[in-house]
Amino acid sequence: MTDNRAESNGDRPARAKRLPRAVRERQILDAAVAVFSQRGYHAASMDEISEVAGISKPMIYAYLGAKEELFAACIQREATRLVEAIAGVVDESLPPREQLWRGIQGFFAFVADNRDSWRVLHRQAGTQGEPFAAELTAGRKRAISVIGLLLEHAAQAQGVGSFAEGQTEPLAAGLVGAGESLADWWLDHPEETPKAMSGRLMNLVWMGFGNLVQGTGWRPSQAEDAGLQRSDEVSA
Template identity: 45%
Template sequence: MKSKRVPRAVREQQMLDAAVLTFARRGYRAASMDEIAEVAGVSKPLVYLYLNSKEELFSAVIRRERAALVAAVTAAVQPGEAADRQLWSGLRGFFAHTAEHPAGWAVLHQQARTHGEPFAVEVADMRAEIVAFVTELIGMAAKEAGCVGELAEREVAGLAHALVGAAESLAEWANTRTDEGPSGDQEHPTAKDAAATMMNFAWTGLGHLMGGERWTPGGAGGEGGRG
């Protein structure tokens, strides 16, 4: 190993990179500071010197991965565009980022929510931020479609939660499939595929919903009795 001096900020990012991989692979509790130091190529005391404790390291990882994900989604969106295009761009940014950073996504989606308050709150805040953004876009789209008041506020909020849950689930599924091997990537959907699936799934439905077209249980033969 070279003993060349590496600036503190660079070393810290190397440690966080190693921590993301280790937390994603082992889970928060089973991950050891020994392994993180080894993956980072530094000594364990240096990890403690820079990041204090496993708890603080985990917190730093969550904050960094949260910021990176939100930045990726935000950067993908052009604020001036039509709501459906903004959502498309945001979804594509989301799926591209989660596919490129599967360990970061695993830490945010699986690990961070499950090990107590300070970590779970960070992810809940991020999710609330994203849900608020999507709620705004759906509201904008409703306005653009000229149906103000038609979609009740509660329904818009419900739709936003449904959309975010759908995207999370799809990202998790897409990343699980990449486990088949990095070379066999004809097997896993690309960010564009995933975003297109979501838009086809949600947006055409939403579009017709805004146009006043609704699915009703009566549509296929009446509710109950009339069989």
């Protein structure tokens, strides 16, 4: 809100120093991520972004285009950073379980260091009708399918070929959701370490998955099964 630019030399805001384009672009993206993260896409205003970036609006438009494009640029940059953070710690030569463990650790480490990035990626996911929804959804789906593959490898490694087709993807979706939700919960419990968080998710995922791939999946007993009707048969 207040003018926190350095060198407020007496009178007026003092034209910002001339900086190379790359630097300014980074500044702008940083500010945009922060503001989008805090306010959400629609509530974020270009005015606030420009203020936070310490630069005037026209420069934002000149360098990164209109609001939508700016947002897309944020998404892309942060998604890339997240993917690289995880890819950087995963070693494909390791057995699947270890890969998963490292990946999960990488994820929580990234979230720990980049709360804003994470929020932008996570919290805007469903703003349907927006033109960039595709971008977000696509990223999410890519993540899910990568994890799905990992699960499939794990299943094969354990010699369980019977793992039903089409089962990995929804499970991966559940896993990603669990991770997101845990990361959210973490926001309210900052005293937890990344490793503790990672351990929780790994347990939830692996122990459940460990049983599933061994064919010991849970199934409702006959009594449990009879209890509920399909709701749409009633409501229709």
